[in-house]
Amino acid sequence: MTCRQGKLRLQKWYITRELVQTVLARKPKMCSFLEWRDLKIVYKRYASLYFCCAIEDQDNELITLEIIHRYVELLDKYFGSVCELDIIFNFEKAYFILDEFLLGGEVQETSKKNVLKAIEQADLLQEKTETISVLSNIKS
């Protein structure tokens, strides 16, 4: 799959207002796929957030829908019932989780456990280094 998630997470914030408008204008019962320029857009709405993926012609639409769902599950598990605010205030975490799950537009790891393990390890690593730095501060 050569989807452009890498770019997309930027796009969802600012570039493609035009795409955002198109997706927002769609009605609930419509299908989750639409052609947009040379790409196909697969999107799904979760509460107030729309998740969009741009894929190429030969890519599998349904599995892309489930990529979105798995990502939402990952966020949910990490934040504990994720809401939009979590993503706004911890946008860097949302990026890190995405990088573990997808890389260069391809699925890297589909196991929820493995992805979260990687993120939690990193969190752990960070707490450790912080304790050390706090200690060194005390010493000096």
Place this chain on the structure above:
Amino acid sequence: MPAVSKGDGMRGLAVFISDIRNCKSKEAEIKRINKELANIRSKFKGDKALDGYSKKKYVCKLLFIFLLGHDIDFGHMEAVNLLSSNKYTEKQIGYLFISVLVNSNSELIRLINNAIKNDLASRNPTFMCLALHCIANVGSREMGEAFAADIPRILVAGDSMDSVKQSAALCLLRLYKASPDLVPMGEWTARVVHLLNDQHMGVVTAAVSLITCLCKKNPDDFKTCVSLAVSRLSRIVSSASTDLQDYTYYFVPAPWLSVKLLRLLQCYPPPEDAAVKGRLVECLETVLNKAQEPPKSKKVQHSNAKNAILFETISLIIHYDSEPNLLVRACNQLGQFLQHRETNLRYLALESMCTLASSEFSHEAVKTHIETVINALKTERDVSVRQRAVDLLYAMCDRSNAPQIVAEMLSYLETADYSIREEIVLKVAILAEKYAVDYTWYVDTILNLIRIAGDYVSEEVWYRVIQIVINRDDVQGYAAKTVFEALQAPACHENLVKVGGYILGEFGNLIAGDPRSSPLIQFHLLHSKFHLCSVPTRALLLSTYIKFVNLFPEVKPTIQDVLRSDSQLRNADVELQQRAVEYLRLSTVASTDILATVLEEMPPFPERESSILAKLKKKKGPGTVTDLEDTKRDRSVDVNGGPEPAPASTSAVSTPSPSADLLGLGAAPTAPAGPPPSSGGSGLLVDVFSDSASVVAPLAPGSEDNFARFVCKNNGVLFENQLLQIGLKSEFRQNLGRMFIFYGNKTSTQFLNFTPTLICSDDLQPNLNLQTKPVDPTVEGGAQVQQVVNIECVSDFTEAPVLNIQFRYGGTFQNVSVQLPITLNKFFQPTEMASQDFFQRWKQLSNPQQEVQNIFKAKHPMDTEVTKAKIIGFGSALLEEVDPNPANFVGAGIIHTKTTQIGCLLRLEPNLQAQMYRLTLRTSKEAVSQRLCELLSAQF
């Protein structure tokens, strides 16, 4: 502020985000942001060194501001500093900033690459992964140059952690996609294939993506992946829903991996090994069987994952196109989905069925769903689904159902979304022409198109109807009567006035006997529309009027009055004024004989590929309306369609046009793709295919060199010896060309029995039509004679025709043969496109057979301007600012042949140091890529 803040809360960042969210207006937000930017700038510039935490916090703020849509032009250096922090989160934020705000400053890139290099060498898997993620997210050429050689090593190293392998595989994939030339193939490739056997499913998942991309370019290097992929797939498909633990997704075992494996298999033909093939067919059948089982969960995720695999399986079955049983099962499955309550499934079923319709095994099975599809067109609420229904109707159309499908499309057109009207108009026009048995039906259909959607009827469409009416005398009377009636409507579309004006000007006489459509009535009818029309239409009508002067002498005074009026003779528009003046003069001074000659009925148009089809292809992009589809469909019509009405070329033959016997009017798209009727039966024509090869001289020495010189130009001296000089002048347009050959007698003595002959080999003959007339057998001393060759490219070809010249000079018999430089690239039409489109198409043409590459030594000085001129001379467009490397040249164009059009992309990469070039050609057809690459390679 949210309660949740995982890991280290950067309090300052959270406060800032809250502030932004609390801003009541856009202005307040911008003000707050500017304040923050000023603050960060002063911190970064301040004398006090910032600690890592502050740097991280500020960099994070910049990132947030950037994501809000503001430009960020500083902070890169601070982010780069973070990369070398030994604190994980600082490093992580540094990498994130670099990945999101890529900067092309070379000094920065050097520093970034240095940091990445250190992390890759650190043996700390988390650091290595961060570095790999950054390379994969940026994917720039500079990073490729720095790391493409290291990553394969990391990927196959025995001691790399699984997570590192996964990231390395996808990182390499990204670099390969961005700059394939930088990734060296080698011993590691075999080991990558074996990652398909890896115990860790995540590693397999990442590796399959890499292999799928690499094998497209190097199918032979990776062909062992087929059997490995089959056995992996088979293990997954046959596993129970809990076997794969965390890789099971809503009771579906490893759906992502399954889909990827099925995609990989679509890069190859069906496995040759019977055991492997058997196992694979079993897998495919299992997937089809599972679709019929009751779902294990009511969740949509379960059915989506399951159906994702099912659709990919069907794609593979269609790709193989060799198992009738599976194809029909696939079609039945899709048929069920056509009526599914999930919109997504209906959409996908319509889309997938489109490709099934072009397989001869399943075309008939697809046709049985016609009513459902028509119903979808009428009732679907989502325009994207209706669009798919239109596509499918177009794909399933053949002679048996064309009237029904065309009628449905016409009625849909009345309410269709504006965005897809033009495409539907083109489709209707093509189907009506392609499957017309009764041309009155064709004329009615096109006039209906103009009536319903006149604004969307492009020039190509109305030109085409005129061409067809002119070429078919059995429909001319009907056409005249029908347009006459249609023009009676008080408000009719300007396109109808154009068609009506043209047709009545040519064939109005055929209905003039009826007092209701007498010449004068016809004239008044047309002239009543005149003042409402645009200038081009008025110009056309003026021509109609002068044609009337010839057809109906009795209306001449009326028309002269109109031409003479001030509004014509003194019209502000130069074109209209000129026509009025000239036509008026012509009608006054010319005798009836001269008028009759000048204003004679238009001769039949030369047949070529329908310009409408070309337009549709252009609209849909190359590759979507492939010639393969057409030939396949035609084949299936022959197989299944029962007795076919003879394509109506009979009337054309009787037309007194010298080229008529080549044309097969109206039948061009339906004619089987086989050899065209062998031409040249007429005694007037030189029999270009005569088997005179036994007496033909071998090619003249140096003829090869001369031949190559003509690849990029059309005029010049082809051959010269002491007696004879042969010069060429040629012009090409789309799939047609005309070549003037000049034979100069350099001596003062006559050449006798001077006989030039054009010879096409058996391979070439079906693909290239050449027509010419014999020249005078005597060429006086010092004289030059000219021969015209009409050229038609029927299909792509490789060889060049040979020109053999025999004559007597003095007492000796002379026999010379040279290759005639009619090469495939002459039928190029340049295509301008933007960088994005170019690479999009480039990617679409990524099958291994579509690309041909040649690396060769420069034979001429490597001069940029000369190279550009050659590429343009070659016929393609030279696309500037498309290739990221300005030293490279890229070009794009379409090869026009009678049967098809082939989109071609090319890229030439010079290497000045090595004095070498690499030339890559991508087209939808292997033979075309091959031939163009050969031809162009010889030019540098």
